[in-house]
Amino acid sequence: MSTATTLNMNIEKTKKSKLPQVDFNNLPFGQTFSDHMFVCDYKDGKWQTPQIIPYQNISLDPAAKIFHYGQSVFEGMKAYKDEKDQIWLFRPLENQKRINISSERLAMPAFPENYFMEGLETLLKIEKDWIPQTPGSSLYIRPFIFATGAGLHASPSTEYKFMIACAPSGAYFAGNVKVLIEEKYSRSANGGVGFAKAGGNYAGQFYPTQLAVEKGYHQVIWTDDNTHEFIEEAGAMNIFVRIGDTLITSPTSDRILDGITRKSILKIAEDEGIPVEVRKFTVSELTEASKNGTLKEMFGAGTAAVISPISLFGHRGKDYELPEIENSYAARFKKRITDIQYNRSEDKFGWRYLVK
Missing domain, CATH: 3.30.470.10 (Aminotransferase class 4, branched-chain amino acid transferase, N-terminal domain)
Incomplete structure (x- = not known):
């Protein structure tokens, strides 16, 4: 017909x-x-x-x-x-x-x-x-x-x-994710195509991720291409960390995808009065926060998984476990977003689109 x-x-x-x-x-x-x-x-x-x-x-x-x-x-x-x-x-x-x-x-x-x-x-x-x-x-x-x-x-x-x-x-990831901080390979570079959803970006991720999987991790945390000191993305997702009560994520650039879930999380955090810092942050800041107990959460954010809590990250042969906490930011954000997506709650932001 x-x-x-x-x-x-x-x-x-x-x-x-x-x-x-x-x-x-x-x-x-x-x-x-x-x-x-x-x-x-x-x-x-x-x-x-x-x-x-x-x-x-x-x-x-x-x-x-x-x-x-x-x-x-x-x-x-x-x-x-x-x-x-x-x-x-x-x-x-x-x-x-x-x-x-x-x-x-x-x-x-x-x-x-x-x-x-x-x-x-x-x-x-x-x-x-x-x-x-x-x-x-x-x-x-x-x-x-x-x-x-x-x-x-x-x-x-x-x-x-x-x-x-x-x-x-169904669900993209099941359960919490273990990640390895990558210090040799890079996802993207200044002036490159990292901000674009180009197929080649993902092809270039597969080999380093495969090496991480062989070591017992699920994904890699990408760092900057120059010094490998700054946290940038989590696998194919944007990354968020919570230190104390403050939510931190890297700024977008020509290396980092401007994620729609990422933007939504930042807006919800603002709406809920959660302190947010959009700034560069280092691997050493992350490991130090883990050691002194102020690192409360890490999670990836993207369309496929919505939010994937990270339970552990590895760096230079050492694993750092994340604590299990009640009323986590990850759970709160996921509920707010999915409740809007499935038309279970008010959509004060105008994000939901009805197919008529």
């Missing part, structure tokens, strides 16, 4: 849904995909007619520049369903803006806001039954853009593909 939207969007629905095969009580993160996907091609200097088609493989020329020069950026979002069967998004325009910021850094064309939002909303309405309602679950949404133009000349592509795929998913 084909219909059209105000965008002249072509819609082809699947002839047989995969939905009956899905166990919504056992959803590994990002491994099961819904029936449809959104696709839009860029060629001849403009974005073409958007499409929603059955989820399927795509075909690319072996000389497509994504394979050779890595022009690829993405976003991570979630859709939630409340008790009234309404569909909600969380600050989606922030994702729309950020994917274009990332695209610009990689010399890729911006994707229009109306294409992004109407394409996403139309897809979600078609895939409504794929949004799980089991506790802690959601429909993970992956918008991404990559170079499809063929050629081996080291230059930007002239053709691209924008896509949105959806995956009903």
